Amino acid sequence: MATRLLRGPLLRGPLWSFALLAVVLAVFPLVAPDDAVNVGVYALIYSLAAIGLSLLMGLAGQVSLGQAAFFAVGAYTQAVLVTRYSVPMVPAAVAAVGLAMLVALLVGLPLLRLRGHYLALATLGLGIIVTVAATESEYLGATSGIYGVPKPEFGGRRYDSAAEYFWLLAPVVVAALLLARNVVAGRIGRALGAINDSEVAAECLGADTFRLRLQVFVLSAGYAGLAGVAYVHWITVVNPGAANFSLSVEFLLMAVLGGIGSVWGAVLGAFAVEFLDEGLHDLIPKIVPDAVGEVELIGFGIVLTAVILFLPGGIHGLFRRLLDRVRPGAAPAAASTVDDSDETPLLARDGRPAPGTTLLEVEHLVRRFGGVVAVDDVSFEVRAGEIFGLIGPNGAGKTTCFNIVSGVLTPSTGTVRLKGERIDGRKPHVFARARATRTFQNLQIFRSTTVRGNVAVGRHLRGRAGLARGALVLPARAEERAIHRSTDDFLSLVGLSEVADRPAGDLPFGQQRLLEIARALALEPDLLLLDEPMAGLSGGERRDLARLLRRLRAGGMAIVLVEHDVEAVLALADRVAVLDDGRLIALGDPAAVRHDPAVVAAYLGIEEEQAAVDPVARSVVQGD
Numbered sequence: 001m002a003t004r005l006l007r008g009p010l011l012r013g014p015l016w017s018f019a020l021l022a023v024v025l026a027v028f029p030l031v032a033p034d035d036a037v038n039v040g041v042y043a044l045i046y047s048l049a050a051i052g053l054s055l056l057m058g059l060a061g062q063v064s065l066g067q068a069a070f071f072a073v074g075a076y077t078q079a080v081l082v083t084r085y086s087v088p089m090v091p092a093a094v095a096a097v098g099l100a101m102l103v104a105l106l107v108g109l110p111l112l113r114l115r116g117h118y119l120a121l122a123t124l125g126l127g128i129i130v131t132v133a134a135t136e137s138e139y140l141g142a143t144s145g146i147y148g149v150p151k152p153e154f155g156g157r158r159y160d161s162a163a164e165y166f167w168l169l170a171p172v173v174v175a176a177l178l179l180a181r182n183v184v185a186g187r188i189g190r191a192l193g194a195i196n197d198s199e200v201a202a203e204c205l206g207a208d209t210f211r212l213r214l215q216v217f218v219l220s221a222g223y224a225g226l227a228g229v230a231y232v233h234w235i236t237v238v239n240p241g242a243a244n245f246s247l248s249v250e251f252l253l254m255a256v257l258g259g260i261g262s263v264w265g266a267v268l269g270a271f272a273v274e275f276l277d278e279g280l281h282d283l284i285p286k287i288v289p290d291a292v293g294e295v296e297l298i299g300f301g302i303v304l305t306a307v308i309l310f311l312p313g314g315i316h317g318l319f320r321r322l323l324d325r326v327r328p329g330a331a332p333a334a335a336s337t338v339d340d341s342d343e344t345p346l347l348a349r350d351g352r353p354a355p356g357t358t359l360l361e362v363e364h365l366v367r368r369f370g371g372v373v374a375v376d377d378v379s380f381e382v383r384a385g386e387i388f389g390l391i392g393p394n395g396a397g398k399t400t401c402f403n404i405v406s407g408v409l410t411p412s413t414g415t416v417r418l419k420g421e422r423i424d425g426r427k428p429h430v431f432a433r434a435r436a437t438r439t440f441q442n443l444q445i446f447r448s449t450t451v452r453g454n455v456a457v458g459r460h461l462r463g464r465a466g467l468a469r470g471a472l473v474l475p476a477r478a479e480e481r482a483i484h485r486s487t488d489d490f491l492s493l494v495g496l497s498e499v500a501d502r503p504a505g506d507l508p509f510g511q512q513r514l515l516e517i518a519r520a521l522a523l524e525p526d527l528l529l530l531d532e533p534m535a536g537l538s539g540g541e542r543r544d545l546a547r548l549l550r551r552l553r554a555g556g557m558a559i560v561l562v563e564h565d566v567e568a569v570l571a572l573a574d575r576v577a578v579l580d581d582g583r584l585i586a587l588g589d590p591a592a593v594r595h596d597p598a599v600v601a602a603y604l605g606i607e608e609e610q611a612a613v614d615p616v617a618r619s620v621v622q623g624d
């Protein structure tokens, strides 16, 4: 849901929507009463932290329960630099945001490697640490905090009224939104969206999950730090309450209420929560006389629970649904078929190992799952420019072999070398970086995006735009255009051009298989592992795919083919390895393998000696 929203048209949408927001924000102080403008200033300040949190939750799929800790780091650093060292406001702000990001880097480095919600727990702890440290530190003014932070002054003008401060902040928030939007819509956001859909598939296309999540966490802390800077220049004082858990909950509520993953929603959520906060301030004392802040927190808790239960997409999701209702549905498009019938080389590239060169070496591979030995002392090599078939009955260990070679699983013992480098036990993105990738027996489509979006993820390693370049968009724009254009080429290879802009999850099963192949080809691999690519394809699609694989081989690509359609493999492959019960029982050219009694026996489940003499058994495998 989060990523679906995140890629929605409202968020990626036209730049005019940002202009509209700018106009609304410009007009707000003119038309709203003074009290409301005052609340609006807090909403703008907090929306910065909420945008960061929304990015973290939507893109990295992680929750921070201590966003206020980074907010406080930003606020304290700014206060110290400006009041104690007379550092001008802007350089101080750069340092404050930088320090918040550095703290996030140090927290994220050990934690984001782990699966699960360790980050949420750690950031909760960080909030407590920052609160206690600020309370105990005389340097930071202990419980009273640091006073006397000046209101901002630019060009001789002091921004001390709510309306003026609002107007000063509004462009900052719009710019922050634009940067966040660019991150979401660009290379990094695309890869993180894919990771949320299928981590294993995104990794196999070169997305480094840990690194990307760490980057977003650090960016998210930067947003919180900037909010802290804006805050301290508005209220001119900072105390340990700035790192309080209740403020982190408030940020969380803003992000969730706005719609997780929607940076637009975070701003809407910030305004909604701030005005709700005002309402609760007035309402709670009437219901609970002498009530203190904790009662307000209960109010927030109730709203948070209600939103999760009844409005899972938040305000942004509500808008999105309304928009979907009025927008006409896209007409379903028919898939085209591959129209080439030749075997001219395809996707050849300079620098690819010469045909016949050993690309992949698998030696004495063993993988145990408890008592089951799924792969048992298997060795083989795959050469550039060949189609290598890997066949065997159900449960023979083929997919496990693929998983080990591609880094999805670590072997119990044995080694895997790709282009001479040991890669066993390394992550799948290392495999992808060496220009090798795979498809999956159980389809791993990125459902939150379109067909074209899936292929664009396949181009991840061919792009270079990082977080900073992506956020500033201009340098990355040419690259994005090139990626967009190239997706058409890869889709046309598998006959999916016509459905390029359809949601990937809407395609029928067979086309989803073809999409996985197009996505893998987009990496322009030297080694391609295909796990049952023919399953679910029509007769025509199978023939087209076989032709495509021959053309890729002619271009010098090495293809390893796991396939239940034994005839198809024997017809296509240059060499075939047969697994049975985890063991390699035959390896050689298709003709030799076809006549191997051990292979016949394995497929029919009879004894080898019997298979050797049984004409019926042999005819079943040989297709005579």
Ligand SMILES: Nc1ncnc2c1ncn2[C@@H]1O[C@H](COP(=O)(O)OP(=O)(O)OP(=O)(O)O)[C@@H](O)[C@H]1O
Pocket (backbone or CB within 6 Å): 369, 372, 373, 374, 392, 393, 394, 395, 396, 397, 398, 399, 400, 401, 441
């Ligand atoms: N994660 C796992 N945990 C436990 N056992 C597993 C796991 N993965 C595979 N196995 C077992 O390992 C053996 C080999 O499975 P694998 O999926 O590699 O075979 P396969 O040749 O790909 O089979 P199929 O053609 O049916 O896909 C099977 O007995 C399977 O049950």
